[in-house]
Amino acid sequence: GAVVSQHPSRVICKSGTSVKIECRSLDFQATTMFWYRQFPKKSLMLMATSNEGSKATYEQGVEKDKFLINHASLTLSTLTVTSAHPEDSSFYICSARLGLHGTEAFFGQGTRLTVV
Amino acid sequence: GEDVEQSLFLSVREGDSSVINCTYTDSSSTYLYWYKQEPGAGLQLLTYIFSNMDMKQDQRLTVLLNKKDKHLSLRIADTQTGDSAIYFCAESSNQAGTALIFGKGTTLSVSS
Secondary structure: OOOEEEEOOEEEEOOOOOEEEEEEEOOOOOOEEEEEEEOOOOOEEEEEEEEOOOOOEEOOOOOOOOEEEEEEEOOEEEEEEOOOOHHHOEEEEEEEEEOOOOOEEEEOOOEEEEEO | OOOEEEOOEEEEEOOOOEEEEEEEOOOOOOEEEEEEEOOOOOEEEEEEEEOOOOEEEEOOEEEEEEOOOOEEEEEEOOOOHHHOEEEEEEEEOOOOOOOOEEOOOEEEEEEO
C-alpha cells in the first residue's frame, strides 16, 4: 500500500541551530502534503499545508519564517525548524492523501525533535 | 469552525469489546477516519468510512456512523493487549488538498 516515509525519526540539536525533516511519498505522487505537530497531551495540530511548486499555506499562529516548508517535487516535502529553541521540542508528523479525492490519508513515522 | 471530540481514556479487559466514541461538527465532512498510534510511532490508518454509509466492518473492527447526530464509533471485538494505543478520530472533505482534522485521541488500555 501507499507509504509515507519521514526522516529522521529522532533528532537532538542545540538551541539556535536548524533542523531539516524530510517527508517522502514512496509509491505515489503527492501534490499536497501536510505537516502536523503533536503536543504532549496527544493532540495533533495542523501546522501547514505544503504545495508542490508553490508556497506553503500556514495555519494561524504558526511562524512561517521559523518553520520553513519546501515542496520541490511531487514526492518530497521538507520542514526546516530554524533557530530551534527548547519549546520547539515536539513530535512532528507529515501526511499525504492518496488519489484525486484523497480518500486515504497516510502518515509518516514521525520525527521526535529535542532541542537542548 | 470544525471540531472533533473524543473521550480521553478507555480501559477494558482482554477479550472484551472496546467502543471508542467520537463526535464532529462539520456537516460537510465526507470521510471519517480512525487511526491508531502506538508509543513513539506515527499514525496507522485503521479504517475509514464514507459519509453516506452507516456501518463498515473490517475483521475485528466495526465503524458506526450516525450522520444525523454527527457521531462516529469504533468497536474493537475481542480486544487484545496489543490493541493498547491511542486512537484518533478524524474528519475531512473529499479533497486531496484538504488536511484531516483530528480529535485529541482516546488512550485505550487493555489489561490481561
